[in-house]
Structure formats: C-alpha cells, structure tokens
Amino acid sequence: MGDVLRRAAGLGPADPLLRTVTAADEAGWTAAELLADAERVAAGLLARHDPGSRIATCLVNGPEAVLLQLGVALAGMVLVPVNPRSRPPELEHALRLSGAAAIYAAEDAAGNPAADVAEELRDGLPALTEVHRCTGDWRALLAGRPAQLPTVAPDALAQIQFTSGTTGRAKGVLITHAGMVATSHAFRERIGLPEGGVWINPMPLFHTAGNVLGTMGALWQRAEHVVVAFEPARVLALLAERRATLLSAAPTLLDLLMTRPEIQDADLSSLQVVFTGGQTVRPGFVDRVESVFGAPLITTFGMTETCGSALLSAPTDPDEVRRTTVGRPLAGTDVRIASPDGTPAVPGEPGELWVRGARLTPGYHQDPVATAEAIDREGWLHTGDLAVMDATGACRIVGRLKDMIKTGGENVSPEEVEEAVAGHPSVARTAVVGTPSERWGELVVAFVVPSAGADVDPVELERHCRDRLSPFKVPRAWRIVDDLPMTASTKIQRAELRRMAAADPELHPAGGPARP
The missing domain is CATH 3.40.50.12780 (ANL, N-terminal domain)
Incomplete structure (x- = not known):
C-alpha cells in the first residue's frame, strides 16, 4: 500500500x-x-x-x-x-x-x-x-x-x-x-x-x-x-x-x-x-x-472477504447490464456459478456465486473452522448468494442461500441479534429475519415469543438492544407471536418468517417494498 x-x-x-x-x-x-x-x-x-x-x-x-x-x-x-x-x-x-x-x-x-x-x-x-x-x-x-x-x-x-x-x-x-x-x-x-x-x-x-x-x-x-x-x-x-x-x-x-x-x-x-x-x-x-x-x-x-469488490459494471456498459447486473469479474478474479454439486451451472441457470483470486482473504483470524466452511480446498469462496451469469460474463444476483441480512449496506447476523433480544427477561424465544426494503435493502424484523406471564414492550426491547448492538443491527420492526414455525428437526423455519414479514401490510403497504 x-x-x-x-x-x-x-x-x-x-x-x-x-x-x-x-x-x-x-x-x-x-x-x-x-x-x-x-x-x-x-x-x-x-x-x-x-x-x-x-x-x-x-x-x-x-x-x-x-x-x-x-x-x-x-x-x-x-x-x-x-x-x-x-x-x-x-x-x-x-x-x-x-x-x-x-x-x-x-x-x-x-x-x-x-x-x-x-x-x-x-x-x-x-x-x-x-x-x-x-x-x-x-x-x-x-x-x-x-x-x-x-x-x-x-x-x-x-x-x-x-x-x-x-x-x-x-x-x-x-x-x-x-x-x-x-x-x-x-x-x-x-x-x-x-x-x-x-x-x-x-x-x-x-x-x-x-x-x-x-x-x-x-x-x-x-x-x-x-x-x-x-x-x-x-x-x-x-x-x-x-x-x-x-x-x-x-x-x-x-x-x-x-x-x-x-x-x-x-x-x-x-x-x-x-x-x-x-x-x-x-x-x-x-x-x-x-x-x-x-x-x-x-x-x-463485493464482500469484506474480497476487499470490497469482485464484480463491477462499467460506465460504458450497455443500459441493460448497468440496470440489471453487478457487472463482470474484475481482473484477477475467477467466478463460478455453481450447481448444487459444485459444477458450473449452465449459462442462464441460477447457482451459488463462487469467487477466487488475488483479492480473496486468506481466511478468518483465529477461526480455521469458519475459514474452511467459507473457502474450499480449491480456493473458492462460497458467497452464499444466488446468481445468474449471461454469455458475456455479467452476473445478476437473484437471491441468497444464507440467512445473513443486508441492511443499508451492512451485514447483520440474525444469531447475533437473537442473542441480544433473548437476553431480555420478557422474551422466551425469538427469531430474526430480513424483509425487503426499497431504501435499506432489507429491514431487520424480530419475531418474539413472550415468557410466561410477561408483557412484551417493543420500546423496552429496542432500548435493551441499543445498549448491546450497533444501531443498524437493532430490529426496525417487532412482531409478538405465540410460537415460531419449526421444522420436524426443531429448526426455525426462517423462510416462513420471511414470508410472514413480506406479507405484513405495515411493513409493505399496498404490496410494495417497505420504505420507512
């Protein structure tokens, strides 16, 4: 440098x-x-x-x-x-x-x-x-x-x-x-x-x-x-x-x-x-x-793991590329749209976006397990994002495999927010998801099951979280529920919670994306 x-x-x-x-x-x-x-x-x-x-x-x-x-x-x-x-x-x-x-x-x-x-x-x-x-x-x-x-x-x-x-x-x-x-x-x-x-x-x-x-x-x-x-x-x-x-x-x-x-x-x-x-x-x-x-x-x-950028559109790109994609790989970056078995997907078919190259992180500090989970033996970083690549190499992001929430350009771990929310005595169980927002990308939404006999006050929960989390991680919406949807193996059905948040008229008035 x-x-x-x-x-x-x-x-x-x-x-x-x-x-x-x-x-x-x-x-x-x-x-x-x-x-x-x-x-x-x-x-x-x-x-x-x-x-x-x-x-x-x-x-x-x-x-x-x-x-x-x-x-x-x-x-x-x-x-x-x-x-x-x-x-x-x-x-x-x-x-x-x-x-x-x-x-x-x-x-x-x-x-x-x-x-x-x-x-x-x-x-x-x-x-x-x-x-x-x-x-x-x-x-x-x-x-x-x-x-x-x-x-x-x-x-x-x-x-x-x-x-x-x-x-x-x-x-x-x-x-x-x-x-x-x-x-x-x-x-x-x-x-x-x-x-x-x-x-x-x-x-x-x-x-x-x-x-x-x-x-x-x-x-x-x-x-x-x-x-x-x-x-x-x-x-x-x-x-x-x-x-x-x-x-x-x-x-x-x-x-x-x-x-x-x-x-x-x-x-x-x-x-x-x-x-x-x-x-x-x-x-x-x-x-x-x-x-x-x-x-x-x-x-x-881009991600922190790629020094902020891996693909980028250019000012001279056709309108359709600038309007619908994140551009093409930067010099020195390999990109693969991977099928579930890890092989390259057919052009036009969605798959997980993998990247590797000179800008890639060597890994996570003092965390070999997380490093091995994110970067495979061939040096590919598995981003968790779903993308489609066209014949010219331009990529369009179409979804996400992982549960990470992106709000205002910041990454938010649902588990970290859940840990903070669950620390309040009025909370028995909680799950946190993101819901689309035109301004913020996603809003952080917390579903809360009250403790027995407790009255849950969202204002108090927000104050509790602000003492423990950066402001962008604090839930912007609270939903008090009797129970959380679970799978047969007792895992929280985050997809169902995201569906519930997306259908919430207070978060998405007139069916449009939330815009607080």
Whole structure:
C-alpha cells in the first residue's frame, strides 16, 4: 500500500490528493504532503510498537482515519478498523480477538463516546497498552521523528476487518496488502476515467468500500480524495464546490440524497460516474439515480472477504447490464456459478456465486473452522448468494442461500441479534429475519415469543438492544407471536418468517417494498 502512495507522490508531488471535511474543520494535502505526514505517523508508531502490531481505530470519517490507515501500512503494522458506533461488547470482541496493542478512538462518534468505552475496557484487555483519544486534531499524530521504515511484503497482513457472517459474532477477516492493491487498481481500471479528477467519498473508512475502493482507488487514480462523513446537505454542497467527477455512496445514501430539496438546485454537471454497492439495486432505482445525477451508475458485488469488490459494471456498459447486473469479474478474479454439486451451472441457470483470486482473504483470524466452511480446498469462496451469469460474463444476483441480512449496506447476523433480544427477561424465544426494503435493502424484523406471564414492550426491547448492538443491527420492526414455525428437526423455519414479514401490510403497504 505504501508503494501506491509513493507512486502518486512521485508522479505529481504538487497534485491535490486528499481533502477532509468535517463539521469543525477542512484540510487538504498535496501528494508530497500526504506522503510526508503518513511517514511521520508511521515513525511515531514504530517508536512504540513493533512491525506486525495490531493498531485499532474507532473513528468517523476524517483526517485521522486516513492518516492512520496509511501510517499503519507504512509501518508494517496491521490496522483493525472498528465501527465507531459499536457497543461495548462489540468493541471488546474486536479488540480481544485481534490482540490490538493500541486504539485511536473518537471522543464523540455520532453520539457514541468510543474513547470512554475503550478506556473502560482497557483493564480487561492485557494486550491493549494504549488508548488515544481523538478529537479531530490530526496534527497530534505527527509526533514521530524521521525513521527507517520497514520493507513490507506484498502478502503481509494489512488489516483485520470485522464483519457479521451467517452465524454468531463478527469474524475478523484477514486482508493483505496485495489484496487491497490489486482490488483498488482493478476498480480504478474498470471505471476507466482519465487520471486526476475529484472523488467524493462519504462511505465509512472502517469498511473496504471506504478504505480500499475509496482511499486506495483514489491513490491509483491520483484523484483528489474528498473524505466526509455522510450528511446529505454537506455531500451535495461538496459535489458542486469541488467539481466532483465521482461519487461513491451506498444505495441507502443515494436514496437519502435524492430526497433532499437541495438537490434540485445542486450543480452536478461535473459528475462522470456514480458508484454504489452493498445491496441489490433494481432497474428503476438505476434509472432514477442516472436521471437525478446525470451520470451512469455502476454497481459492484463485493464482500469484506474480497476487499470490497469482485464484480463491477462499467460506465460504458450497455443500459441493460448497468440496470440489471453487478457487472463482470474484475481482473484477477475467477467466478463460478455453481450447481448444487459444485459444477458450473449452465449459462442462464441460477447457482451459488463462487469467487477466487488475488483479492480473496486468506481466511478468518483465529477461526480455521469458519475459514474452511467459507473457502474450499480449491480456493473458492462460497458467497452464499444466488446468481445468474449471461454469455458475456455479467452476473445478476437473484437471491441468497444464507440467512445473513443486508441492511443499508451492512451485514447483520440474525444469531447475533437473537442473542441480544433473548437476553431480555420478557422474551422466551425469538427469531430474526430480513424483509425487503426499497431504501435499506432489507429491514431487520424480530419475531418474539413472550415468557410466561410477561408483557412484551417493543420500546423496552429496542432500548435493551441499543445498549448491546450497533444501531443498524437493532430490529426496525417487532412482531409478538405465540410460537415460531419449526421444522420436524426443531429448526426455525426462517423462510416462513420471511414470508410472514413480506406479507405484513405495515411493513409493505399496498404490496410494495417497505420504505420507512
């Protein structure tokens, strides 16, 4: 990753390469300045930690998140970016499993006192020797004196990112330098724009969409990377002020932008590409985005396990490809639509989407069982998504084998939410499913069987869950039922619960998808 930054600085030292915009401050870096500051961050880290150390961050989008991502990489250490809205049990799990030696945490992350939480957890985490409180003063990171930086191998571990899977607690996905570099380069090549430009990136930097496709993709592009926390009015203003050429935003964020009255007067004429991913989009949504923003919408299929992207449509693709598919495999990616026996499906027939290649994770941190379940002996990652591939290699996602819920571009494990809900004394049994939503992709719905003699209060259950789960994991709808549908082997019939949720008129008025 450091080589990509050095390349950008060498080709155009005075080119604008980074701009960060927060409610309190705005700052900009040329390519040479960004390299110099990232090297100072690396030197400061090396004065206190050995190469290979795990350095956690719990930050909103801003200068500290970018400088630490690049500084940790240059120092040959491993970044552990954690959602800044994580609740204490989630943050504790990430810090303990990763063995983080230090954490840089925001004092106020969208109302979450992440730094205070980290301080409270510190005594119970022997590996955690440092808690740094981040207030937005990024210059505090530049305390390191010049130092000899280590040589970092391409296959060295770069990050451990935590993602909810289909079962249990979040798993630590291992991400290498080579995977990040290959994916961001292929992403930039597929977009096909001339070098330079301005990329507006409100995608969270604790995810691959933000820090691989965004931070690293912009370095390859040598674009001015404008990092901003998502706030609709501010993003719309930046699109015009910076003469943006690319906007990166999840479907949920695009939908919110399009509902703002300010968009009617926003100057979007510089936009050449709008990029999205994280959930399935429908043709009508693509048409709406392209009409409002005046630029082609390109869509990716990716996972944390694939560094954020494995397939991607292109701005020059025919309308039908952009409107109905997630495009074709990126360079260096093999894709198979697998029949139940694992053999390739006939073109046009649905099957499970398998991927392999340079961008693929080596596995899950300290979890060989989960790794073996996800990646077979031939190196294929079994995504759990059902897809159809046409004769040109373009893929359309048609469903999902796994029970994982995708809401607002985030993965939610039903079992993790069920564990939190079941911890309330009024709950005897519970099951959690997703139901389609035009805005969010899916809504999290909880079916609850009350304990004997108990009155279930959804408001109290929501408050209970918010103390234990990130906000996006908290059920948006509660349904109190006498019993849960079960199979003969006493397994919950999630398909039946999804059918019940889909037929619920409160969730889907007039038969349409839920749109809260």
